[in-house]
Amino acid sequence: MVRKFAVPFIAVLVFLGVWEALVWINEWPNFVMASPSDLPAAYSKYWNLFLIMGWQTLWRTVVGLLLAVVFGVALGMIMGFSRTMRDALYPLLVGFNAIPKATVVPIVALLFVGAHDLNTVLIAFMISFFPIAVSVSIGLSTLEPEYRDILRSLGASQATIFWKIALPKTLPEFFGALKVAVTLAFIGTNLMEIVSPHGRGLGALFDSGKTNADYPLMFAVLIALAFLGIVLYYVVVALEKVFAGWAERQPT
Amino acid sequence: MTTDALIDIKGVTHAYQTAEGPLPVLDNLNVSVNEGGFAAVVGPSGCGKSTLTRLIAGLMKPDTGEVWLHGARVKSPRSTVGMAFQNPVLLEWRSILKNVMLPLEIVPTKLTNTQKEDRARELLSLVGLEGFEDKRPSELSGGMRQRASLCRSLVHKPEVLILDEPFGALDAFTREDLWQTMHALRAEEPFTGVLITHDLRESIFLADQVLVLSGRPATTQYVMDIPTDAPRTLDDLYTPEAAERLNVLRHQIEIAQGRASDEGEAA
Known part of the structure; x- marks a missing residue:
């Protein structure tokens, strides 16, 4: 228990201490690098904005991520079960993933002018579905044939094989991908919020810090984003424990 | 077409379609196992033994020939079959x-x-x-x-138990333990068994009929009946009769592998 909570907590304190020391020793002014001691002032000054915009960023990230899960799993299933579809879709998927999403932001913004929530959710979704689709397809296509045969020889349908074996067996890979996707989705949301001038979300708060030369605010936003990222990540870890905890080997 | 055989494989021929053309694996294979019997199938690697198990389980259909289980022709998987593999899955x-x-x-x-x-x-x-x-x-x-x-x-x-090298990945002592477990199971559970194996000692210890398949494409090359009068113990594997049986089987495998001829110094 001590190790689980005290050790990461001390690590965060050490990190903040080193950061503070670096700024002090180098005598960097705020516009080069704000120090952790500047942050409480920024948070207390704009706390209501942090709450409102933090919530906007959070819910749009989560909705984007949920879309990515639904779409990624569906795509992964198609590619996992059909060799032809895998051969057909892989190059498209890799190509799509290779496009920097920053270049997609203006396209999406023009496509759905003014629909800021939709645009942001869309970018979060587009940036995060790839790892999910790939991991599910690999999980399904590498299922040992004996697993299938055990159920098929009893006359089980494809659907039964999927629910009883293929799906649970793929869960560890799925959660591995979901951990990657969570942080990616945050990047997507903020990309849209910073680049597209709609004034919503933590990204917009960051942008206003930039235009007003409020450097501590910019750093405060970064820390707030990191905090949200950690929270969502550990939500996924908790879900993984519940649904795929069996994959974790007991240390012997 | 009624026989007292519970598993009856009649003239089965099968080929896999590969990029280089058809690859024949079974050629006019005939196997019949009586109800309650236990047949071991041995043969060179890659001779189509696993294909045979998939045919009996109804997981695939032969190109020609028929597979019958308990008087009914097998065309699709049936729930009266149980399977175990080398990988316990x-x-x-x-x-x-x-x-x-x-x-x-x-x-x-x-x-x-x-x-x-x-x-x-x-x-x-x-x-x-x-x-x-x-x-x-x-x-x-x-x-x-x-x-x-x-x-x-x-x-x-299940009426039929299909074992595809279930003890192949175990160490020698564990394997012998499992052989005895198989006898214990047979005493309690009525089933007709087909055991695919590479271990000749295993085949004569467990089965009452050992079938040697020829190299690919496989056909039934040799059948050895092993009388089941008394409960078997591991000691039975070290009797002159057992040594004699193993010799015959080993020679048959050599023939199947193409390393010895039928006219050779048959034991």
Whole structure:
């Protein structure tokens, strides 16, 4: 228990201490690098904005991520079960993933002018579905044939094989991908919020810090984003424990 | 077309379609196993033994020839078959008990949940896994996992048990333990068995009929009947009769591999 909570907590304190020391020793002014001691002032000054915009960023990230899960799993299933579809879709998927999403932001913004929530959710979704689709397809296509045969020889349908074996067996890979996707989705949301001038979300708060030369605010936003990222990540870890905890080997 | 054979494979020929053209694996294969019998199938590597198991299980159809189980022609999977492989393929997310109960979730049955559980527990105690019902497969040794896999293949009381080298990956001592477990299971559970193996000692210890398949494409090259008068013990493997049988089988395998001729110094 001590190790689980005290050790990461001390690590965060050490990190903040080193950061503070670096700024002090180098005598960097705020516009080069704000120090952790500047942050409480920024948070207390704009706390209501942090709450409102933090919530906007959070819910749009989560909705984007949920879309990515639904779409990624569906795509992964198609590619996992059909060799032809895998051969057909892989190059498209890799190509799509290779496009920097920053270049997609203006396209999406023009496509759905003014629909800021939709645009942001869309970018979060587009940036995060790839790892999910790939991991599910690999999980399904590498299922040992004996697993299938055990159920098929009893006359089980494809659907039964999927629910009883293929799906649970793929869960560890799925959660591995979901951990990657969570942080990616945050990047997507903020990309849209910073680049597209709609004034919503933590990204917009960051942008206003930039235009007003409020450097501590910019750093405060970064820390707030990191905090949200950690929270969502550990939500996924908790879900993984519940649904795929069996994959974790007991240390012997 | 009625015989007293429970498994009857008649003139089965099969080829796989590959990029280089058809690859014949079985050529006019005939196998028949009586009800309650236990046949071991030995032969060179890659001679189509696993194909044979998939045919009996109804997982694939032969190009020509017929597979009959209990007087009915096999065209698709039937729930009267149980299978176990070299890889125990237990579901890591289920307890041992739930793993063994898996077939009862698929096969139509009138058993209540309690009866299903009792049935699984009964089999597990028969193979010496009492007390491990709630463990996960990853907590068990290789031999114990294979025991659980055997229970799963028998839990729905199949007419036919198909074993595809189930002891192949185990160490020699564990393997001999499992052989004895197989005899214990046979004494309690009525089934007709087909065992694919590479181990000649295993074949004569467990089976009452050993079939030697020729090299690919496989056909039935030699059949040896092993009388089942008394319960077998491991000591029976070290008698002159056993040595004699092993010699004959080894020679037949050499013929199948193309390393000896039929006219050679047959033992």
